[in-house]
Amino acid sequence: MPDYIPNVRLRAWRNENRLTRADMADRINATPVGIAERLTCDEERVRRWEAGEVRWPRTPYRLALTQLTGMEPEALGFSPNRQTASRLIEAQVIPMHALKAEAELYGTMELAQQLQASDVGTGTLEALAEAVDLLCRAYPVVPAGTLRDRTQKRLAQINHLLAGRLTLDQHRELLVITGWLTALLGCVHYDLGEREEAETARRTAFEMGRQVGHGELMGWAHEMSAWFALVEGRYEDVVTAARMGQSVAGTSSAMVQLTLQEARGLARIGDRREADRALTRGADVLGSLPIPEHPDHHFVFDHSKWVFYAATCYTWLADDDRAEEHARETIQMHTRADGTSNAPMRVADAHIDLGIVHARRGDLDAAVDHGMAAFDIERRSLTDLVNRAGDLNRVLQHHYRREALAVEFHERFLTARRALANRRPDLLD
Numbered sequence: 020m021p022d023y024i025p026n027v028r029l030r031a032w033r034n035e036n037r038l039t040r041a042d043m044a045d046r047i048n049a050t051p052v053g054i055a056e057r058l059t060c061d062e063e064r065v066r067r068w069e070a071g072e073v074r075w076p077r078t079p080y081r082l083a084l085t086q087l088t089g090m091e092p093e094a095l096g097f098s099p100n101r102q103t104a105s106r107l108i109e110a111q112v113i114p115m116h117a118l119k120a121e122a123e124l125y126g127t128m129e130l131a132q133q134l135q136a137s138d139v140g141t142g143t144l145e146a147l148a149e150a151v152d153l154l155c156r157a158y159p160v161v162p163a164g165t166l167r168d169r170t171q172k173r174l175a176q177i178n179h180l181l182a183g184r185l186t187l188d189q190h191r192e193l194l195v196i197t198g199w200l201t202a203l204l205g206c207v208h209y210d211l212g213e214r215e216e217a218e219t220a221r222r223t224a225f226e227m228g229r230q231v232g233h234g235e236l237m238g239w240a241h242e243m244s245a246w247f248a249l250v251e252g253r254y255e256d257v258v259t260a261a262r263m264g265q266s267v268a269g270t271s272s273a274m275v276q277l278t279l280q281e282a283r284g285l286a287r288i289g290d291r292r293e294a295d296r297a298l299t300r301g302a303d304v305l306g307s308l309p310i311p312e313h314p315d316h317h318f319v320f321d322h323s324k325w326v327f328y329a330a331t332c333y334t335w336l337a338d339d340d341r342a343e344e345h346a347r348e349t350i351q352m353h354t355r356a357d358g359t360s361n362a363p364m365r366v367a368d369a370h371i372d373l374g375i376v377h378a379r380r381g382d383l384d385a386a387v388d389h390g391m392a393a394f395d396i397e398r399r400s401l402t403d404l405v406n407r408a409g410d411l412n413r414v415l416q417h418h419y420r421r422e423a424l425a426v427e428f429h430e431r432f433l434t435a436r437r438a439l440a441n442r443r444p445d446l447l448d
Contacts, residue, residue: 021352023071024310027325028096030069031302032088034329034341035295040065043087050086052079068097070348071322075099096306117315118161118169121153144192147177151200158203158317159362160398163210164444170204191231198227198236203317205243209250210400212439217247238268238277239318245280249287250406257284272320275305279320279328286332294332301325315361323352327365334372334410339379346372364400367393371407378414386415387424394431394447401447405439408432 033043044060047053053060056079064080067073074097076084081092088095150173157166177197185193205220221243228236241264248256261281268274282297302325314321330345349369353362360366374389390411393404412432419425438446 021070021072025071025322025326025348025352026069026074026096027302027322028094028299028306030326030329031295031299032090032095033065033069034333035299039340040069046087047080047083050083052083052086056083058083096302117153117157118165121150121157121169144189144196147193147196151196151203152313152316155199155203155317156313156315158206159315159364162398163207163400167204167207167211170200170207174200174204194227194231195233195236198224198231198233199318201227202236202239202243206317209243209247209402211444212402212442214247217243221247234267234269235271235273238264238271238273240264241267242273242276242280245277245284249280249283250402254284254287257281257287270304270307272308272311272318275301275308275320275325278304279325282332283328283335286335289336291336291338294336298325298329298332301328323349323362324365326352327362327369330369330372334375337379339376342372343376346370346376360396363396363398364403367396367399367404368407370396371411374411375414378411378418381418383415383419383422383424386411387428390415390428391431394435399444399447401435401439401444405432405435408435 033040038046040062043065044062047060048058052058058079060080060083064073068076075081076092076097081097084095085091154166154170154173174197177193177200180193181190181197201220202224205217205224208214208217208220221240224243225237225240228234228240241260245257245260245264248254248260258281261277261284264277265274265281268277278297278301282294282301285294285297305320305322305325308320311319311321313319314323326345327349330342330349333339333342333345336342346369350366353360353366355361370389370393374386374393377383377389378386390408393408409432412429415425415428435447438444
């Protein structure tokens, strides 16, 4: 698993201009500076720039890039700062241990007793905020049912505080904390196929954000609406909800997520030009944000997630080479040396993307291998998995309906769909 932060601004520029890495390298060499300096840029050099392995190219290459793009190096995602900030942040508490850390926090801070006594004294709200952050960081790897149950328990313990005696500042802070926890609950409800419960939680989180004027929280509630619409095939609604969220989210992770959801909706509609533009806008906003301390936090947008979203956009736009490039790098970025993943749901989607690419190219064996790999990942959003597996199943049924491997995948897909319909995720185990 690489430990560099991808340069998504440079990649977005290349994608929007529909260049391969080799094409871009050739154009750099053909600039006035490239010719005068006899530059020998190649595909591997561009890859290293985009991967974040090189944060500040040598002067001739920076000048050539400016001549090619009309943009300064900083606007292309480069930075002269060579400090360790260029490396992916390793959190002190990794996601798989976040749920345990949250439980320990309650015990250590005697938080449960304080909540029982409706005590919102010094440190209580800070501890609550930390506990919610830990639950949000558990989202990528903790089974959805387990996280739903813990989140519901915490909400039940916290909600009665809102009816107690609070100062205006305490009331506002507690609404924000409860809003984030409710938004998280909505996400895990949707993962489990609990659509009505998810929508109720989403609306509640939005209302809490509206009451206190918290633009980012409202933005994430709009993003959830866009996500639901995307999975349910309401692609115009995806774009509408994403743009509504952008109007309130400010410069934040929510703004990046909303812009990338807009790109996904546009890709589903087939609007390549606008999808590319949305991907570029998202990369620009992301580049203006500080490097996240906890990129595993569900409501924090990290640079590797941009690559993941781009993979699916290009899969839907049938740009197979670009889709494959982004999907393979998503798996590489999120796979540890021991084969485990720090973002299994992203890896599952990337496998589906690769399966579709292989199916369209005529490689049935590879297509089904990738599709089955997505089903075998333990932490899953069942709703999203069934939706994306349906994409691959349609391609396989169209091209290989009578082939044994295609039939095998189709049966696995039907099992997943039954598991979702019956709220029985254990059927896939």
